[in-house]
Amino acid sequence: MSKEWDDFVLQSKGGSVHQLSVWKPFQETIPGRGPVKGWGMRNKAGKIVATTFVVKMDTGFRGKKWWYSARGPVFDDEKKGTELIDFVAHELKKKGGLFWRFDPYVHIQARARTATQNYQPTDTLILDVTKTNEQLLSEMKRKGRYNINLAEKKGVKCMRIAGKTVSEKDLNDFWDLNNETTNRDAFSGHEKKYYRNFLKLISPYADLFFAEAEDGTRIATAISTFAGEKAIYYFGASTSNPEYRNLMAPYLLQWTMIQEARKRGCTTYDFLGIAPENEPTHAYAGISEFKWKFGGTRQTFAPGQEIVFDKKWYWLYRIAKKVR
Secondary structure, eight states: OHHOOOHHHHHHHOOOOGTTTTTHHHHTTTTTTEEEEEEEETTTOOOOEEEEEEEEEEEESOOEEEEEEETTTTTTHHHHHHHHHHHHHHHHHHHOOOOEEOOSSOOOSOEEEOOOOOOOEEEEEEEEESHHHHHHHHOOOOHHHHHHHHHHHHEEEEEEEEGGGOOHHHHHHHHHHHHHHHHHHHHOOOHHHHHHHHHHHHHSEEEEEEEOOSSSSSSHHHHHHHHTTTEEEEEEOOOOHHHHHHHHHHHHHHHHHHHOOOOOOOOEEOOOOOOTOOTTTTTTTHHHHEEEETOOOEEEOOOEEEEEEEEHHHHHHHHHHOOO
């Protein structure tokens, strides 16, 4: 069943790594999440036409729970997608929980309200990797091309490590660079075991990348996924050492992952989140400046939607969140 499910998701325009069967065991390792339930729909010929995984989430409020479908449901026919949403909402209401939030790539008109919070970015930068390298380079900002060339001239080398083969040393090197980055840029990351499980359990769709200086020091790192037509740049980090920062390794590392996306048959490379238009103080503003140097086009998705199951506790929960 998992192969049939995954084949449908990988071939669907709305499919992504978030709705593959490997996403279920990974989510169930995260504290405060799980179990993960899955529902699908077949047509009269027995072919799968819509699917979704739904993760049970802890609100952190009075022991109440909610449900979440990351970039789901997956469907190619909106009517079937709507039918699946109605069915799953009916089933989830019986299982308890305040609400169900979903945010498919393909917008759907459902009997739902706009979500109070988006776990997935509404704006992202998409690179069309069906283009030739010459086209991709010509459409970059001049500084992007310059920094890729500079890193190569300075002897920076990049490598890919398949998620399932990542060693404890590899993970520690990633973790050290991640800590340098979160401390430098003042944002929060995840626990080390989160990244370990991401790489091991989402394999063969998740890979770890490193950029090394000529002396062998690992100075930049990233985790990306490659599933169906979609490559997604998930996590990135780099050294704070000024000597190594001048080598511009993150630029060459991105170019390496773009090449991997092309090699794996992906058609798009998603930089996973940029600041919305006309929001210069947005949390993604700084990283957006880096991402835009690679060219690409902005894609804006509809915000998530929520179906409320328990109106009383839902509104009490929302009030409590605002107070906090």
